[in-house]
Amino acid sequence: MSVLLSGLALSAIIAVAAYRLGSLSASGVLGAVLVGTLTLSLGGWAWGTVLIAFFVSSSLLSRYGEERKRALAEKFAKGGRRDLAQVLANGGLAALLAVLHAFQPGFMWWVAFLGSLAAVSADTWATELGVLSPGPPRLITTGQRVARGTSGGVSTLGMIATLAGGAFIALLGAVAPESAGRAGLVFLSAWVAGIAGSLLDSGLGATVQAMYYCAEEGVETERVIHTCGRATQFRRGWRWLNNEGVNLISSLSGTLIALALLGVLV
Numbered sequence: 001m002s003v004l005l006s007g008l009a010l011s012a013i014i015a016v017a018a019y020r021l022g023s024l025s026a027s028g029v030l031g032a033v034l035v036g037t038l039t040l041s042l043g044g045w046a047w048g049t050v051l052i053a054f055f056v057s058s059s060l061l062s063r064y065g066e067e068r069k070r071a072l073a074e075k076f077a078k079g080g081r082r083d084l085a086q087v088l089a090n091g092g093l094a095a096l097l098a099v100l101h102a103f104q105p106g107f108m109w110w111v112a113f114l115g116s117l118a119a120v121s122a123d124t125w126a127t128e129l130g131v132l133s134p135g136p137p138r139l140i141t142t143g144q145r146v147a148r149g150t151s152g153g154v155s156t157l158g159m160i161a162t163l164a165g166g167a168f169i170a171l172l173g174a175v176a177p178e179s180a181g182r183a184g185l186v187f188l189s190a191w192v193a194g195i196a197g198s199l200l201d202s203g204l205g206a207t208v209q210a211m212y213y214c215a216e217e218g219v220e221t222e223r224v225i226h227t228c229g230r231a232t233q234f235r236r237g238w239r240w241l242n243n244e245g246v247n248l249i250s251s252l253s254g255t256l257i258a259l260a261l262l263g264v265l266v
């Protein structure tokens with residue numbers, strides 16, 4: 001019970017601070033408290049530390065270069081406030097893995113958890129830093145030059161951020177007591193899974209993610225309601241697959257790849 005309460009208290013403090021700093025919406029606070037409480041109280045301190053490291057680093061990077069981002073890409077026009085759907089798409093699977101770990105404790109849940117968070121970290125770092133790249137990005141599938149902030153666009157800076165974001169989570173996981181004696185295995189599984197999950201996110205963004213068009217401003221967007229407040233027209237991709245769906249698939253693939261590597265490397 002005391003573990004649950006301290007998990008709840010710490011999650012609430014961090015989520016409210018993130019709300020006040022403009023990183024979470026009101027519904028996003030609810031999601032962060034839910035994900036944080038489950039992960040901290042059921043996973044333990046190592047799990048909680050990795051989750052908080054992902055959340056704080058992503059929030060700080062989304063505030064970094066805010067003025068330039070606002071000018072560069074419509075995607076960032078309303079700042080980095082995450083809502084409930086975005087929080088669950090990034091952290092929901094991690095919390096579910098903490099629940100599974102509580103029912104049937106095992107090393108595999110820990111590695112799966114790291115794979116999931118390595119993927120969403122790599123993707124978030126790449127998105128938030130890649131947009132500040134000096135040149136325009138290229139589409140991951142065809143290499144064609146596209147506008148900054150376009151889903152599926154990649155740049156050298158974004159790729160370095162992908163490697164760093166995945167390594168950050170993999171390293172924190174490797175030095176935790178949970179990984180004692182298996183640090184190298186944990187690092188490699190989580191890092192490779194994070195990179196692969198983030199690349200899959202870009203691949204889906206370039207091909208099948210639902211994209212819309214704001215006729216008023218003549219720009220493509222991933223939003224049904226554009227940042228200018230107008231309704232957009234569906235243009236291409238799978239209608240049911242929005243950005244949150246792509247993030248969820250990315251985090252799930254990070255988990256599965258980490259587990260597959262664990263199976264191969266052990």
Ligand SMILES: [Zn+2]
Nearest residue numbers: 214217226228
């Ligand atoms: Zn518009």
